[in-house]
Amino acid sequence: MDLDNVDVVGRHTPDPLRYAFQRKRGAHAGGSGMMSRAISDTDAIQSTLNTVHNTTDIYVNSNPSRNTRCLYIHIPFCRVRCTYCNFFQYASSRNLIEQYVEALIKEIRFKATSAWVKSGRFHAVYFGGGTPTDLSPEQIARVVTAVRDSFPLTPDCEITLEGRVNRFSDEKFSSALDAGINRFSFGVQSFDTQVRRSAKRLDDRKPVLERLQQLSSYNAAPIVIDLLYGLPYQDLSVWQRDLEDYLSCGAQGVDLYQLIEMQGLPMARMVEQGKLPMPADTPTKASMFEMGVKFMAKHHQKRLSVNHWASDNRERSLYNSLAKTSAEVMPLGAGAGGNLGGWQMMQVRDMETYIKMVDQNLYPVTFLMPTPSNQPIASIIKSGFDAGVLHAKRLNAATSTNIFSQVTPLFKAWQQNGLAILERNEQGLDYLSLTLAGQFWSVTLAQILIETVSGIHPQPKNTDFSKTNNPDVAA
Structure with missing residues (x-):
């Protein structure tokens, strides 16, 4: 030291x-990966994963791997790419989304037959993206139902659907609830209209706030929002209003995340071109974090982690706490990442390749690396x-x-x-x-x-x- x-x-x-x-x-x-033992050869990946998925007594560092398990299902579609986002893959297209849903359900059913899956239950399921709420009501129901019918879930399994409030209709909400979604996570980032427009977020402050109030008023499942601090135009006064809007929207939980500047993203280019002001510096973001912590304490929000709060006991933030720490995560979908049986993996991002591999009952994985020792x-x-x-x-x-x-x-x-x-x-x-x-x-x-x-x-x-x-x- x-x-x-x-x-x-x-x-x-x-x-x-x-x-x-x-x-x-x-x-x-995170730990340092074992890059020297990474596998990228297709045949070796398929052979290795076939062994992992069809084995129930794998041991990693002398500890059974059958511990806490989660599912991550990736929906790689967005109508608009946010300026700070590093996860954009495909613009939303009806035909392409339908092809993807068909392939995704095939992958769900294929992987669910493995001995590894059958040997333990899953504690949390997360539909992330991308924008999963860009799926139609019928598509949401089909995918969620396929997961619930195929995988052994714990009785209290947390099943989260991530997305935007934009175009998230009552029909979609009802379809998701009926299929088994019991938690909704919406990426608000900021309620402020100027901040939202500069970040390429859809909808201004008023419709976002009103829609969240409607969804929360149904009292059907926890509604959770993400707020991002440090965005261009988001000074301390705007951040204070964002915190107040969280309370007024009625959501059952909130994550407060700081903006991490990453080179090569649209926001960085727009700042360089003078189209956006510089985002907040580190001391300012620290002040925003302090404001958030004090605000939540003042209003008696229950703290679940250093970045997450709940307004009632229904919000658990289970997937976030498990996936970031100790759980094994089975990935499903193009571009999904996960870890199981002592291996970290990333699935192929290219849609045509993903669909082709799934149709052939192959694991759509492009990169495999031993879990850090x-x-x-x-x-x-x-x-x-x-x-x-x-x-x-x-x-x-x-x-x-x-x-x-x-x-x-x-x-x-x-x-x-x-x-x-x-x-x-x-x-x-x-x-x-x-x-x-x-x-x-x-x-x-x-x-x-x-x-x-x-x-x-x-x-x-x-x-x-x-x-x-x-x-x-x-x-």
Whole structure:
């Protein structure tokens, strides 16, 4: 541990919330992948995945992989590409969407027959994109029904449909509810009309607010919204109105995410061309985060993670908390990513290739890589920092050593710099709690800790599969 490195311990400053680090490292923390063992050969991918999907006793780092499971279903269509979006694939087209739905249902039924699927239940299902609400009412019902009929889901499985309120009619809402959707997540980003128009969002403030109020008033399923802070034209006063509009829209939950500038996106080009003002800098985004946390506390919103709040007990944000941390995620659809059986994978994005592979009962995967060897440790760290507190007992269990004590010098440096607080309860159990500043920098801190712990306690280089079911044999 280089405790003199400000990139590791942060700056010693009277204002760590705004100036502990120069910028956020990325959208998510994670372990380093095993690129040297990545597979891109089509035959090797098919052989490996066939082994994984038809095995029920795969072991990864001596731990059974049959833990928490989720499904991610990707709908890669949007009518408009938002200026900050890195996920745009295809413009919405009736004919292409119908072809895609047919292929997606084939993939759902094909994968659902595997021994791996049948060996455990799934705790959460997420329909993401893209814009899943661009599907017709009938198409939504068909896809959701195919998932519920094909996969073993837990009785309390959270099934989320993501999308826009634009053109999300009562017919679509009813169709989704009848099919089994029990949570809706709408990407509002900002209610402000000028901010929305500059980001290429559909609809102005009033229709968005009114539609959310209508959907929430039905009291049929949790309505959750995403708000993004740091967008062009979104100053502190606009952000304050965005927070107030969240309360007035009646939604049962909200995510507050900061804008992460990424080169090559439409927003960056428009700023360079002088068509948009610069988005907020890091200190301003830190102020927005602080405003959001205080606002939610003032209005007694229940905090579920460092970035997510709920207004009632129905909102659990289950998929978000599981998929970002410890769950295995089976991907379905063109462009979907996931991990299962000790492998990370990305499915093909090209629509023609995806449909062709599904028609041939092939796994539509273009890239396969062994799960990072430090994944168990990384999962504990990501989960803890997402919740705002790291448990010594859980971290130590992941390494079978007292690793918490070994990295305590780093924790003390963070504490000195206002990012965290070391605590010991009456039972002698240790915890690291993030301060407000630490919560804002939680992804950065999690990544630093993952790298530090992995350096102190290196994991085996090779994924530990059982000898009789080793995917490497196929590769």
